[in-house]
Amino acid sequence: MSAEYQRPSASPDALRLHLNERTDGCSLRALEAIRSLSPADIGRYPDYDAAIDAAAAYFALPASQLVLTNGLDEGLLAAAIVALRGRANGEAIVIDPAFEMYDIVTAAAGGRVVRVPPGPDLAPDVERLLAAVTPRTRLIFINTPANPTGLEVPAHAVFRVVSEAPGALVFVDEAYAEFGSGSLLDAAARLDAMPNVVVGRTFAKAYGLAGLRIGALVGAARPIAALRAVVPPYSLNAAAAAALVAALADTAHIDDYIDEVRRSRALLYAACDRAGLGYWPSAGNFVLIRAGADAPRLLAAFAVRGISVRDRSGDAGCAGCIRVTAGRLDDTRRAAAAIEEAMCGEP
Ligand SMILES: *Cc1c(COP(=O)(O)O)cnc(C)c1O
Secondary structure, three states, X not given: OOOOOOOOOOOOOOEEOOOOOOOXXXXXXXXXXXXXXXXXXXXXXXXXXHHHHHHHHXXXXXXXXXXXXXXXXXXXXXXXXXHHOOOOOOEEEEEOOOOOHHHHHHHHOOOEEEEEOOOOOOOOOHHHHHHOOOOOEEEEEEEOOOOOOOOOOOHHHHHHHHHHOOOOEEEEEOOOHHHOOOOHHHHHHHHHOOOOEEEEEEOOOOOOOHHHOOEEEEEOHHHHHHHHOOOOOOOOOHHHHHHHHHHHHOHHHHHHHHHHHHHHHHHHHHHHHHHOOEEOOOOOOEEEEEOHHHHXXXXXXXXXXXXXXXXXXXXXXXOOEEEEEOXXXXXXXXXXXXXXXXXXXXX
């Protein structure tokens, strides 16, 4: 069985609040770094040692403990290959509702997905996850902060899974870590001793570099070496490598945005409260709104105002749920106004 990614559509001039991108894009310094590349730089296979060193400094770990990938998506695929290839009946456990790439990479590597159903509040349930572990379990995806709920899995719960499922690779997808309360990498010393856990990070979301495709796998040197062996040697292109070094140096560009995301989330919560809609307090740059029977009306209100959002109704436990990116305040104000006008205005 194979799974296929469906690219969500959006009209070209819409306000893009459907893919958790940074609507104001990347650091201008990153763009300057790309502009200053020479024809010869583009003509050569990329040498991205400087980008690896910059990323290692950013994660405060030696370069032997990370591998840069062509987006975190490629990191997910690498993990699926390492964990599942050549294993008859190998299984990957996914906690619903989940990011769709877990299904795609598991199918690509010949594995079977085992789903952990959500509880009533969509909280990631580690007990149910552990109950699903069998001798066939080779890979476990834990997404924190989780897409689409914005809920976090505490580090102690992650470490419990790592120690109780020693036969599986635990992939901790931290695509939104910059917006949340911390990273598993804050416990780097503990991570060092663990051969079966890897942390996935991306520069697509908080850094606004989605179009360049830059992700990282981070962990103890041993699992990272196994992953590096399946990632092509020139996965990061020359433009991405130059941009990453410049983007990581521009700390104001990121700090400012993280602060604004916090205020944007609060703005969306307030709009939902006034409109009588439920939502999950989010640790990501998005908020999942539970509109229930009002979902069609709310989706129409976004559409008519040229705002693209993500209807997550098809996800397990997410009937009537809509995910809205919480980024720059000006953009969020438009989304908040759409919510209030749709729900509180004249019928
Ligand atoms: C966006 C996202 C990714 C993919 O990141 P890329 O670097 O763009 O490939 C991975 N995991 C989750 C949960 C995401 O939301």
